[in-house]
Amino acid sequence: MKNRLPITFILISVVLDSMGIGLIMPVMPDLIQEVEGAGLAKAAVWGGILTTIFAVMQFLCGPTIGSLSDRFGRRPVLLISLAVMALDYILMAVAGTITLLIVGRIIGGITAATPATAAAYIADISSPKDKAANFGLIGAAFGIGFILGPLIGGALAEFGTRAPFYAAAVLAAANFAFGYFVLPETVTDKIRRPFSWTRANPIGAFWHIGNLPGLKKLLSIAFLYEVAFFVYPGVWAYYGVAQFGWGPGMIGVSLGAFGVSIAIAQGLLIRPIIAALGERSVVILGLTLSIGCFIALGFITNGWLAVALTPLSALGSIAQPALQGIMSRTAADDQQGELQGTLSSIKAVATILSPLLVTQIFWYFTTDTAPIYAPGAPFILSGLIMSGCIAIFLTRPKGASIKINA
Numbered sequence: 448m449k450n451r452l453p454i455t456f457i458l459i460s461v462v463l464d465s466m467g468i469g470l471i472m473p474v475m476p477d478l479i480q481e482v483e484g485a486g487l488a489k490a491a492v493w494g495g496i497l498t499t500i501f502a503v504m505q506f507l508c509g510p511t512i513g514s515l516s517d518r519f520g521r522r523p524v525l526l527i528s529l530a531v532m533a534l535d536y537i538l539m540a541v542a543g544t545i546t547l548l549i550v551g552r553i554i555g556g557i558t559a560a561t562p563a564t565a566a567a568y569i570a571d572i573s574s575p576k577d578k579a580a581n582f583g584l585i586g587a588a589f590g591i592g593f594i595l596g597p598l599i600g601g602a603l604a605e606f607g608t609r610a611p612f613y614a615a616a617v618l619a620a621a622n623f624a625f626g627y628f629v630l631p632e633t634v635t636d637k638i639r640r641p642f643s644w645t646r647a648n649p650i651g652a653f654w655h656i657g658n659l660p661g662l663k664k665l666l667s668i669a670f671l672y673e674v675a676f677f678v679y680p681g682v683w684a685y686y687g688v689a690q691f692g693w694g695p696g697m698i699g700v701s702l703g704a705f706g707v708s709i710a711i712a713q714g715l716l717i718r719p720i721i722a723a724l725g726e727r728s729v730v731i732l733g734l735t736l737s738i739g740c741f742i743a744l745g746f747i748t749n750g751w752l753a754v755a756l757t758p759l760s761a762l763g764s765i766a767q768p769a770l771q772g773i774m775s776r777t778a779a780d781d782q783q784g785e786l787q788g789t790l791s792s793i794k795a796v797a798t799i800l801s802p803l804l805v806t807q808i809f810w811y812f813t814t815d816t817a818p819i820y821a822p823g824a825p826f827i828l829s830g831l832i833m834s835g836c837i838a839i840f841l842t843r844p845k846g847a848s849i850k851i852n853a
Contacts, residue, residue, distance in 0.1 A: 452629035454572070457565045458588040460525065460626070463618050464561040465592030467536070470600035470611040478608045483545050493545060497552045499799060504556025506795035510652035513563055513788020517781055518642040520634040521568040524784075526626055531558045533619035540612035562589070563791035567784040570775045571633035579726050579772025580718035586768055587714025594706035597699075638780040652789045656778065665774050668836045669790060672767060673797035674804070675737070675829035675836070679705065681805040682825050689813055689822035691750030701754050708761030717765045726769045733766025734837045741830030745823035805829070 475497075479490040516524040531554065539551040566585055573581045603610040645651045657663035679702075687693035687701065721729050740760035747753060771790070778786045805825040811817060812824040821827075 453631060454569075454584075456622070456626045456630050457568055458584060459622055460529065460561050461565050461585050461588035462592040462595070463615075463622055464532075464559075465589045466596035466599070467532070467592075467615045467619070468596060470596045470603070470615045471536075471539070474600065474604045474608045474611050477604075478542075479545070479548070481608060482543055482548065493548075497548060500549060501552045501556040501559070502795045502798045504553055505559045506649060506792045506799070508557045509559075509563055509791030509795060510649055510785065510788040511647040512558070513567065513784040513786070513791070514642055514647035514652070516564050516567055516784035516788075517634065517638075517640050520632045520639075521564055521571065521784070522626075522630050522632045524564050525561065525568070525630065526623055528558045528561055528564065529619050529623040529626065532561075533616045533623065536612045536616035536619060540609045540616065559791070563787040564784065566771070566775075566787040566790075568633055570783040570787070571780070575776050578775050579721050579729070579769045582768035582771045582775070583713035583717035583765065585713075586764065587710040587712075590706045590710035590713065594703055594710070598703075634784075640781040646785060649789070649792045652785055652792070656782065656786055656789050659777050659782075662774060662777055664839055664842065665770060665777075666789065666793060668839050669767075669770060669774075670793045670797060671832050671836050671839075672734075672770070673794050674801045675741070675832040676764070676767075677797055677801035678741070678805050678825050678829040681802045682809045685806075685809055686744075686822050686825070687750070687753075689809075690748065691753065693750060697750070701757065704754060704757045705761060708758045709764050712758075712762045712765055713768060716762065717768060720765060721769060721772075726773050729769040730766045730773070730840060731837060733763045733769065734833050734840070735763075736760070737763035737766065738830045738833045738837070741826045741833060745821070745827035745830065747823070 475494055476490050479493045479497075480486065483490065483493060485493075512524060512528075535551050535554045535558070538554070539548060542548050542551060562585065566582060569581045569585060570578060599614070600611045603614055646655050653666065657666055683702065684698045687698045691697075693701070717729070720732075724732065736759055740756050740763060743756060744753060744760075747756075774786060774790075775783065805828070808825045808828055809822065812819065812821040
């Protein structure tokens with residue numbers, strides 16, 4: 448049972464990381480209006496700026512945090528990140544100006560190392576054949592946090608705009624205390640490597656990691672995958688309103704169903720599927736399912752059919768941990784933090800670019816001047832991007848993957 452405590456801490460950390468985002472989402476519009484004394488439209492602009500600042504800092508600092516964990520260990524990086532996260536939420540809770548909110552998002556972006564460092568920790572303690580399935584547990588934990596965050600945040604908002612921030616701070620602090628007592632270090636002197644600024648930045652890390660056999664293509668696939676998959680948080684709510692006439696309740700139910708489905712797919716189903724098919728086939732299967740679902744969502748006009756596609760679409764997400772498993776096995780033991788930090792930067796760039804892309808596509812095909820009214824156009828684009836992912840992946844040698852015996 449004792450051996451289960453570290454991985455329990457890791458998964459709780461990921462749940463809290465994703466839940467923390469959802470906790471504060473319901474109150475951010477009101478909080479920004481409160482500190483800025485502005486209307487909703489201007490608050491939305493500031494909200495976009497704050498989100499972008501967070502993503503940019505995550506992009507810039509992800510490889511740095513990853514390299515620090517390769518040098519000093521996963522334990523101190525994870526614990527320091529949690530401690531700073533708790534302090535950041537307190538800063539946001541007491542912020543009386545937009546400047547302090549900006550400072551809070553800068554700090555939050557710099558220390559947004561939990562998923563990347565957690566993935567490096569999982570890589571450290573996993574055998575090669577178990578890496579992809581264990582990465583799936585991280586995806587499942589993120590899905591659970593994605594479900595719980597907005598629900599709890601909305602409920603806490605009844606106690607004021609600051610309440611969710613204090614709650615998030617308490618949760619982060621409690622998990623810090625838990626990790627302090629149960630989390631052992633996994634980076635031994637044998638695999639510890641010197642810290643170098645030439646590698647601890649997005650460009651240097653991508654260049655160095657990308658020089659490993661086949662990884663440049665895999666990193667490109669990871670980026671395109673994130674861009675395509677971000678269509679869900681990017682336009683799903685707008686798509687539901689325009690295509691099916693959904694209200695907030697139905698949008699919430701559909702997103703909740705999606706989060707539950709991802710948790711099941713990545714937490715329970717991925718291990719037996721990889722055991723039966725192998726990582727390479729799972730990547731192809733996941734991408735193929737995603738393509739089919741995206742194209743279907745581009746054309747269907749029945750809202751319940753869209754909800755019915757949710758489990759299949761979520762099952763397509765098994766491609767991501769399988770791809771991550773292949774990359775982790777390619778990188779050396781002393782490069783796991785660097786690799787996961789690079790993936791964190793890639794995801795941050797996708798988080799910045801994808802909403803701009805898919806919302807513009809949605810806007811263009813729902814205006815009065817559009818050549819055809821097509822609220823589902825962003826999903827068709829995502830399907831085409833996923834098709835590009837398969838094309839790139841199939842150019843890799845088959846020997847790059849392994850099949851896992853059940």
